[in-house]
Amino acid sequence: MxxxxxxxxxxxxxxxxxxxxxxxxxxIAEQIRNDMQERNIxxxxxxxxPGSGKTSLLEETIKRLKDKINIAVLEGDLETERDAExxxxxxxxxxxxxxxxxxxLEAQMIQQALPSMNFDNIDILFIENVGNLVCPASYxxxxxxxxxxxxxxxxxxxxxxxxxxxxxxxxxIVTKKDLLPYVPFSVDAVIKDAKEVNNKxxxxxxxxxxxxxxxxWCNWLLNxxxxxxxxxxxxxx
Amino acid sequence: xxxLSICQSILNTIENELDIKELENIREIHLKIGMLACIEPExxxxxxxxxxxxxxxxNSELFIEMVDVxxxxxxxxxxxxxxxxxxxxxLCGEPASNITEGKELLISKIISEEPSYAEVNE
Numbered sequence: 001m002x003x004x005x006x007x008x009x010x011x012x013x014x015x016x017x018x019x020x021x022x023x024x025x026x027x028i029a030e031q032i033r034n035d036m037q038e039r040n041i042x043x044x045x046x047x048x049x050p051g052s053g054k055t056s057l058l059e060e061t062i063k064r065l066k067d068k069i070n071i072a073v074l075e076g077d078l079e080t081e082r083d084a085e086x087x088x089x090x091x092x093x094x095x096x097x098x099x100x101x102x103x104x105l106e107a108q109m110i111q112q113a114l115p116s117m118n119f120d121n122i123d124i125l126f127i128e129n130v131g132n133l134v135c136p137a138s139y140x141x142x143x144x145x146x147x148x149x150x151x152x153x154x155x156x157x158x159x160x161x162x163x164x165x166x167x168x169x170x171x172x173i174v175t176k177k178d179l180l181p182y183v184p185f186s187v188d189a190v191i192k193d194a195k196e197v198n199n200k201x202x203x204x205x206x207x208x209x210x211x212x213x214x215x216x217w218c219n220w221l222l223n224x225x226x227x228x229x230x231x232x233x234x235x236x237x
Numbered sequence: 238x239x240x241l242s243i244c245q246s247i248l249n250t251i252e253n254e255l256d257i258k259e260l261e262n263i264r265e266i267h268l269k270i271g272m273l274a275c276i277e278p279e280x281x282x283x284x285x286x287x288x289x290x291x292x293x294x295x296n297s298e299l300f301i302e303m304v305d306v307x308x309x310x311x312x313x314x315x316x317x318x319x320x321x322x323x324x325x326x327x328l329c330g331e332p333a334s335n336i337t338e339g340k341e342l343l344i345s346k347i348i349s350e351e352p353s354y355a356e357v358n359e
Contacts, residue, residue, distance in 0.1 A: 010350035013262075019254060019344040021246040021268075104239055134275050135239040138342070163322035164273045167336075196323045199332030 025139055028107035032114070032142025036125065042228045043125045045141050047165060048149035049158075050131030053175040055083045056208040057149065058126055062090040064218045069123040069225055074113055076105040076130045083128065093117060104135035107142060123225050133162040145224070151176040152185035159193040166197045173217070177207040240281045243342070244288045250344060251294075259349060260293035267300045267346035271339040278303060306339030 020026070036043050046054045055075075062071055073094040075083040084096035095117055097109050110127065119125075127143065129136045148169040150158045153176055159166040166172065172194050174187060187205060194201050204220070206213025247266060255263075270276050278301040285299045306319040310326035310333045317327055319339065326333050 011353050012264075013349045013351050015347045015349070017254070017344055017347060019250050021243055021250060021342045021344065024246065024249065102239075102242070104242075106242065137275060138239065160322055164275050167273065167324075195332070196325060199324065199334055 022138060022140075025107045028111050029140035029142040032107060032110055033144075035114070036142060036144075037232075039119050039122070040229060040232050041119060041122050041125050042145070042225050043127065043141075043143045044145045044147055045127045045129060045136075045143035046147050046149065047129045047133070047136045047169075048131060048151075049133050049154055052131070052149040052151040052154065053208055054128050054131070054149055055086055057173070057175060057206075058087060058128060059090055060208040060211070060214055061126075061218060061221070062087070062092055064214060065221065066090065066092060068222065070121050071124050071126065072117055072119065072122045074110065074117075074125065074127045076109070076128060078102070078130060093122075099130060103130055103132050104139055105129050105141060106139050110141050124221065133158065133165050137162075137164040137168050144228070145170045147171045147173060149173045149175050150190060152180050152183055152187075156185045156187075156190040157193070159190065159197050163197045166194055166201065169198065169201055171202050171204065173204045173206060175206060175208060177205050177212050178210040179207075240276060240284045241288070243276060243281060244284045247285070247299075247344065248288065248292065248294060251347065255347070257293075261296065262349040262351055263294060263297040263347060264350050265300055265346070265348035266294075266297055266344060267302065267348070269302050269304055269341045269343050269345045271304045271341040272306050273336070273339045274342040276342065302345070304338050304341050307337045308333040309335045309337050311335055 048054055058073060065071065071092045073087045073092060075087065075094055075096045076099060077083055077096065078099055078101055081096045084094040087094035095113055097105065097113055105127065127141055146169050148165055150172060152174060174190060191203055204213060204217050206217055252260065270278065281301065282299050289295050289297060307316060308319050308324055309316045310329060310331055312331040313326060313329045315326055315328045316337060324333050
């Protein structure tokens with residue numbers, strides 16, 4: 001005898017979509033950008049390999065600029081408070097984001113950290129990303145300017161090895177200039193490669209340790225801060 | 238190595254987009270990933286195997302299409318495949334920063350199997 005039963009028969013349903021996997025990050029980054037714009041704060045995202053001198057550059061920059069402008073720093077690292085402690089010794093506000101193994105900062109981490117900081121009269125917020133030339137490239141943190149450091153001890157081939165980072169970078173800083181006589185690093189070669197990947201990239205060459213090139217960098221920063229203030233003043237008129 | 242973050246984003250993105258009842262029916266998730274997205278497809282697939290376990294996505298698989306980098310020259314209008322990350326137009330030699338393909342990191346297609354109950358003679 002035949003038995004009537006209910007049996008699931010699958011029908012395939014194909015949905016063509018276009019859903020960005022960075023949409024959530026980009027949405028939060030835009031919120032941060034608007035928030036910082038309203039507070040008139042210039043935000044820089046510093047990226048590089050570990051050991052290129054991001055924290056040293058920040059220490060020296062703060063030493064030279066702290067009497068002229070107000071600076072705050074967000075430090076990203078897998079572990080330890082060490083970088084934030086180094087920055088605090090310069091007398092400015094610093095907050096450490098410990099990612100506990102995550103290899104990059106995401107916009108949400110920044111958004112969560114911001115309420116713990118005091119932004120009264122702050123002119124510049126530096127975000128020091130986790131040392132890594134790969135993953136941070138994909139994550140907009142709401143910054144105005146992305147700065148990538150390449151130290152001359154790590155080699156002049158970085159722009160072609162990590163093109164995504166250099167493509168999304170506004171400024172490349174070649175650090176540890178004082179060591180140039182001792183290492184096979186060609187400034188011309190690194191500039192040529194960086195320009196081939198990203199023709200719009202601006203370049204600085206400096207030594208945080210010896211101070212060479214620091215004035216040019218600091219003056220450039222001061223000009224960006226005034227530009228930002230003028231933009232806001234014009235927008236309010 | 239941000240494949241874990243991207244995998245989590247795949248689940249979150251689809252959860253936001255689809256009705257919760259539809260999630261268990263998903264069989265295939267197709268991604269388009271540009272060569273500039275710094276994602277290793279095999280690692281992404283492996284991470285997905287772990288992350289989908291014991292979730293509504295456990296019956297789904299990832300299908301990944303990698304997209305080469307192309308750019309358009311604003312000077313002469315030529316669209317070209319970027320070789321060795323040299324963003325310079327091969328026709329006129331001008332720098333080309335208008336990247337048309339290669340930055341993608343998106344879900345392009347979702348295939349679900351909808352159970353429809355039919356009366357069957359056995």
